[in-house]
Amino acid sequence: MTHPTATSHCILTGDRPTGPLHLGHYVGSLRQRVALQQLHPQFVLIADLQGLTDNGSRPEKIASNILEVMADYLAVSIDPLRTTICLQSALPALAELTMLYMNIVTVSRVERNPTVKHEIQQKGFARSLPTGFLVYPISQAADITAFGADLVPVGDDQLPMIEQTNEIVHKMNSLMRAPVLRHCQALLSATGRLPGIDGSAKMSKSLGNTLTLSASEQEIQRAVSAMYTDPSHLRISDPGKIEGNVVFTYLDAFHHDCEKVAEMKAHYQQGGLGDRQCKNELEDCLQTLLAPIRERRQQLSADKETLLGILKQGSEKAHEHTQKTLLAVKRGLGLPVMF
Numbered sequence: 001m002t003h004p005t006a007t008s009h010c011i012l013t014g015d016r017p018t019g020p021l022h023l024g025h026y027v028g029s030l031r032q033r034v035a036l037q038q039l040h041p042q043f044v045l046i047a048d049l050q051g052l053t054d055n056g057s058r059p060e061k062i063a064s065n066i067l068e069v070m071a072d073y074l075a076v077s078i079d080p081l082r083t084t085i086c087l088q089s090a091l092p093a094l095a096e097l098t099m100l101y102m103n104i105v106t107v108s109r110v111e112r113n114p115t116v117k118h119e120i121q122q123k124g125f126a127r128s129l130p131t132g133f134l135v136y137p138i139s140q141a142a143d144i145t146a147f148g149a150d151l152v153p154v155g156d157d158q159l160p161m162i163e164q165t166n167e168i169v170h171k172m173n174s175l176m177r178a179p180v181l182r183h184c185q186a187l188l189s190a191t192g193r194l195p196g197i198d199g200s201a202k203m204s205k206s207l208g209n210t211l212t213l214s215a216s217e218q219e220i221q222r223a224v225s226a227m228y229t230d231p232s233h234l235r236i237s238d239p240g241k242i243e244g245n246v247v248f249t250y251l252d253a254f255h256h257d258c259e260k261v262a263e264m265k266a267h268y269q270q271g272g273l274g275d276r277q278c279k280n281e282l283e284d285c286l287q288t289l290l291a292p293i294r295e296r297r298q299q300l301s302a303d304k305e306t307l308l309g310i311l312k313q314g315s316e317k318a319h320e321h322t323q324k325t326l327l328a329v330k331r332g333l334g335l336p337v338m339f
C-alpha cells in the first residue's frame with residue numbers, strides 16, 4: 001500500500017462516457033492504468049460533464065454510458081481497491097475551480113488550443129459552438145489540479161490540455177503567492193495511438209472503425225477480416241508492405257511474442273506470406289485477449305447496483321480530496337470560507 005505524501009506521485013486520468021470503450025482506449029491508456037495502480041495512488045474520472053459539452057441536447061446518451069464505462073474499467077482489471085473511480089458531476093469542487101480559473105484565461109487563449117480548434121472544425125460547430133465546449137480545457141485543468149495530480153497518462157492529442165493546465169497553475173500560484181497548485185506532466189503510452197481497422201489514423205466511434213472491448217466473437221472475426229493491409233499485396237508470393245498495414249500494427253500492439261512477429265514481418269516483406277495467415281494469427285490473439293474481458297463485463301453489467309456502489313464510494317473519497325484543494329484556493333485568493 002502506498003501512502004500519499006506531499007512528494008509522492010498522484011495520477012489522474014479520465015474518459016468521457018460517450019460510448020463503450022474500445023481497443024484504442026485499451027492500448028492507449030487502460031493497460032497502463034492497470035500497471036500504474038500497483039505503483040502510485042491513482043484516480044480515474046468518468047468525465048460526464050465534459051461529455052455533455054458536445055452532447056448538451058442528449059444528456060441521456062451520457063447518463064446511460066456511465067455504468068458501461070464502469071463495467072469496462074473493472075473488466076480490464078482496474079481494481080477499485082487500488083484505483084479510486086469517481087464521477088465528475090458528483091464533485092462540485094471541480095465546477096467551482098473551473099469558475100475561478102475562467103477569470104484568468106483569455107478567450108483568445110482557449111481559441112488557440114490546437115486540439116479544441118481541430119475538434120470544433122471536425123464537428124462543424126461554426127456559430128453553434130457551445131460555450132462549455134470551448135472552455136472544456138479549463139474544466140480539465142480544474143480536474144487535474146483539484147486532485148493534485150502530477151502525472152496524467154493521456155494520448156498526444158491531450159498535450160495541449162496539459163500545457164494549458166500548467167499555465168493556469170503558474171498564474172494561480174503567483175496570484176496566491178504560494179505553491180498551492182501542483183504542476184503536472186503527461187505520461188504518453190509507449191505504444192502510441194492505435195489506428196482504426198480501416199487504416200485511418202484514429203480509432204473513433206464516429207468513424208465506425210473501432211473494435212469495442214465488449215465485441216462478440218463474430219464481431220472480432222469480421223473486424224479482422226475487413227482490416228486494411230497492403231492494397232498492392234495481391235498474390236501471396238508478392239512482397240508486402242508493413243508500414244501502414246493495420247494487421248502488423250495490431251500484432252505489434254497485442255502479440256506476446258515479438259520475435260514471432262518480427263519473423264512474420266520479414267517473411268511478408270520478402271513475399272510468400274499471405275494476408276489470411278497474418279489475420280488468423282491476429283484474430284487468435286484478439287480472441288484470447290477479449291474473451292475473458294467480455295465475460296467479466298457481462299457479469300458486471302448484470303449487477304448495476306454493485307457498479308453504482310463502487311462509483312459512489314470512489315466519488316465520496318474523491319469529494320473529500322478535491323474539496324481540500326478548493327478550500328486552499330479560496331483561502332489563497334482571500335475569499336472568505338463560510339463552511
Ligand code: TRP
Nearest residue numbers: 012013014015016047050140143
Ligand atoms: N479529455 C479527456 C479525453 O477526452 C478526458 C478527461 C477529462 C481527462 N478530464 C480529464 C483526462 C483529466 C485526464 C485528466 O480523453
